[in-house]
Amino acid sequence: MSLLSVRDLAYRYPDGHEALRGLTFTLAPGERVALIGPNGAGKSTLLLHLNGLLPDRPAAEPAITVDGLPLVAANLPEVRRRVGLLFQDPDDLLFCPTVWEDVAFGPQQLGIREPRQSELVRESLVQVGLAGFEDRLPHHLSRGEKRRVCLAGLLACDARLLVLDEPTSGLDPRGRRELMGLLTRLPVGQLIATHDLEFVVEICPRAIVLDGGRIVADGPARKLLDDERLMLAHGLERPHILRHRHPH
Numbered sequence: 001m002s003l004l005s006v007r008d009l010a011y012r013y014p015d016g017h018e019a020l021r022g023l024t025f026t027l028a029p030g031e032r033v034a035l036i037g038p039n040g041a042g043k044s045t046l047l048l049h050l051n052g053l054l055p056d057r058p059a060a061e062p063a064i065t066v067d068g069l070p071l072v073a074a075n076l077p078e079v080r081r082r083v084g085l086l087f088q089d090p091d092d093l094l095f096c097p098t099v100w101e102d103v104a105f106g107p108q109q110l111g112i113r114e115p116r117q118s119e120l121v122r123e124s125l126v127q128v129g130l131a132g133f134e135d136r137l138p139h140h141l142s143r144g145e146k147r148r149v150c151l152a153g154l155l156a157c158d159a160r161l162l163v164l165d166e167p168t169s170g171l172d173p174r175g176r177r178e179l180m181g182l183l184t185r186l187p188v189g190q191l192i193a194t195h196d197l198e199f200v201v202e203i204c205p206r207a208i209v210l211d212g213g214r215i216v217a218d219g220p221a222r223k224l225l226d227d228e229r230l231m232l233a234h235g236l237e238r239p240h241i242l243r244h245r246h247p248h
Helices: 043-049 073-082 099-109 116-127 143-156 173-185 197-203 221-225 228-233
Strands: 004-012 018-027 032-036 064-066 083-086 161-165 189-193 206-211 214-220
Touching: 004 043, 018 043, 018 214, 032 043, 032 197, 043 161, 043 189, 073 083, 083 143, 099 116, 099 143, 116 143, 143 173, 173 197, 197 221, 206 221, 214 221
Parallel strands: 032 189, 032 206, 083 161, 161 189
Antiparallel strands: 004 018, 004 064, 206 214
16 A cells, blocks of 8 residues: 555645646655655655645645545545654654653554653654754754754654655755664655755655646666756756766
8 A cells, every 4th residue: 555645636725726737656664765857846845745734624625645644624634643844844743852852742642641742752862863952942852853853753653654845955064874774764754845956866766747736757876867958957966976977
């Protein structure tokens, strides 16, 4: 069974702007897929649909199924637990005095009690490489560490699919490297919207190219990103990492 199934997803904003025009794709459990395309392609709009933040009222005929659950109003709480959405700015998601409390917030909302709650917090911090950070103050952390605290919070809720919006933005090279290592180790499905095409080549086996609200290509990431004509046609550039490969 697919982890995520999107079928014929269309969306028009109240001002009439047609943001998504009939998107259809699936993600397998544990698959890591990049979502790329120029600004205004519809990437963020798509991400907000995946856990029901758009539209205001889920359609009666669901276009999205997560982990076998149709995305309808009755399933919203469970879908939001399974789909962990990480926004571009980690400060939007951190509002508690300590890292421990931030990571525990999701499980608390789900009604998970002690001692299980503490186990989940500890396990999640270990998964993101922040064991020992429990009592740290989130606003004293680096941007990369803040992002990892946010990820721990999603993992503590048992998210099956991580949906990440520009996860490398604002990271220094070390923070970016640590994030790449972390994402490749996490055993959950990931859909990553990003302009960082070098990052895509390094960690995403598959890429979906979105432009004008449509999927214009979907396939092996290296092959798509190495297609200069395709990249230029959709406001992207072939990444340097592919230009400087030595011939075999």
